[in-house]
Amino acid sequence: VSTSEGITKVFEKAKRYRESRAKDALILVHFDEIGLAEASPNNPLKVLHAHLEPGYPKDRPDYAVVGLSNFPLDAAKMNRGITLVRPPPPxxxxxxxxxxxxxxxxxxxxxxxxxxxxxxxxxxxxxxxxxxxxxxxxxxxxxxxxxxxxxxxxxxxxxxxxxxxxxxxxxxxxxxxxxxxxxxxxxxxxxxxxxxxxxxxxxxxxNVLDLVAENLNDKLCARHLLLVCSGGTETAIGLVQTAASHAGRQIQIMVGSTFPEDRSDHYAFSLLKRITLSMEKGDVLVMRGLDVVHGSLYDMLNMSYTTMGGKQLCRIALGDADMLTEVHESFRCVVLQEKTQLDKLDAAFLNRFEKHCVGIEAGMSEEVPLKTVQMLRQQVNLAAMPRVEEIFVGWGPETAASLVAQVSAEAGSACDNPLQLLRHCWLRLASVATTDGMLRATELSELAGRYPKWPQEWREQVFAQPQSLPEWIKANGWQHPVEPETPPTGRFAVMITMSPLHINLTELLKEQVPGIACVAVDALTSELDLEKKLQEFGATSLPSGSLLLLQCRANSPHVELVRHRVYSQLPGDRRALLLLHGDRKVLAPSDS
The missing domain is CATH 1.10.8 (Helicase, Ruva Protein; domain 3)
Known part of the structure; x- marks a missing residue:
């Protein structure tokens, strides 16, 4: 129950029950996890005062009230009832x-x-x-x-x-x-x-992959999973996909919306309908940013099921209403949580899960990539003048490991020693290097002093990169129609730019690509708006290779959702480019 109106409706429901069915019955209003409502910014529990202490001429409340909480409520509420505290068991x-x-x-x-x-x-x-x-x-x-x-x-x-x-x-x-x-x-x-x-x-x-796979195959004593991610959730999603495919399981991925119109019960109900469908089918459901419905799923996360007619049923709550939905014996929920946001989760939520940390470097087992990650971090720190972010846009704690993993996977056995792999990584870093940062690194840094041949070679690599968006499109062949059976990774890209957000890119690119449609992400108000834009782009008669250009601020909260929806819904003969506009202060990770 997340609002004052919702709590009031619960007491009105109790009143109607007494008047219509059992006038002499003792009515109990039970609030499970009442502490969650206490922490709500809406302060919904303020209406409880009148029900707990009704005032003259009544000498007692109309209904008994019991609330269970994992932490104390404020004194104004606790003083109006009897507080029982259960200490940790000996x-x-x-x-x-x-x-x-x-x-x-x-x-x-x-x-x-x-x-x-x-x-x-x-x-x-x-x-x-x-x-x-x-x-x-x-x-x-x-x-x-x-x-x-x-x-x-x-x-x-x-x-x-x-x-x-x-x-x-x-x-x-x-x-x-x-x-x-x-x-x-x-x-x-x-x-x-x-x-x-x-x-x-x-x-x-x-190995975390083995632990996740063991969890998915365990139907007797396994809980739902919470994967703590560092450096983005892509690694965790890939790990779950691998484990699910080995077990022959279907995986569904849901990413929550941060658009203003999606902070409503209507949006929460639409999410719950999709979740209950996965519960009935027995999917492996991966959830990211669905905090708005976590409170409605506590029975599911608790694995508190009722068996009726040989079926497992679970109560799903929304406001003052609830419903029973079937739960397949193979259903498993996987919640993805960024490590930086872990302190915002309450203990009651954390304790419901089997928890594992997922990072790119932790998943590496071969000596060459691991050694390359260490060498790359050392060299990047030596090149920093004064900070790494001044050279490489968006550098973060997992960037080195992510880059090495990607280059190593693409090169395969062609890179069989750390120095060779390191050279390929520096070549890839040239595409995200700033010009002034590169000049300081190659002229003034400690790395330039240790490796005299390196500055000139890397400077040439940086200047050889495309210096504008039209040059990048030409260098990647996006001016041509899409080749048959091109995977989504070859048709969708994310690019960071320091150019202003208001530039008219339609005029700039209309001669560079077969067709173009632009979407201002930050101007959208709901996930439904985004879905309509994607459907419109797919339904138009634009030629093969047409580009959907999505623009938003680099620190926009909608980036994760946009990436997920575009990647999963992009038509096979079209391309998409997510353009993130920002500056160095915005693009520098806070925990780097």
């Missing part, structure tokens, strides 16, 4: 829970050690409440699925169960493994003795 309660969930776990010492391991980790974890009781319960359920008798198999079972349920912490709060480039599980690192593991296992890691 180790004795944890042991009883483990015995109930895992019948094969009967050894008293095992129970004590596993309960002690979680309790100590929970008290000392670097991010408060990042992991909680749900993580522990599903850890125990994973053990219950197969609790082996022999010691070595038991260690392996505990290790994988811990890695599945206690990962996902940001790299900044974790020590890195000495034996791998990815990050070990802090729960295992801190509590390996209590878990009955060997010390070397505390530094061992598991």
């Amino acid at each position: 180790t004795t309660d944890l042991q009883k829970t483990m015995q109930t969930l895992c019948k094969g776990l009967t050894d008293k010492l095992d129970l004590e050690n596993l309960a002690k391991a979680y309790y100590q980790y929970y008290e000392e974890q670097p991010v408060q409440d990042y992991h909680g009781l749900r993580d522990f319960y599903f850890f125990v359920k994973a053990l219950a699925k197969k609790w082996p008798k022999d010691h070595k198999t038991r260690q392996s079972t505990i290790f994988r169960a811990a890695f599945r349920n206690f990962c996902g912490l940001p790299d900044e709060v974790l020590p890195h493994s000495e034996y791998a480039k990815s990050t070990p599980c802090l729960f295992i690192q801190k509590q390996w003795r209590c878990l009955g593991l060997e010390q070397w296992m505390s530094k061992k890691t598991l």
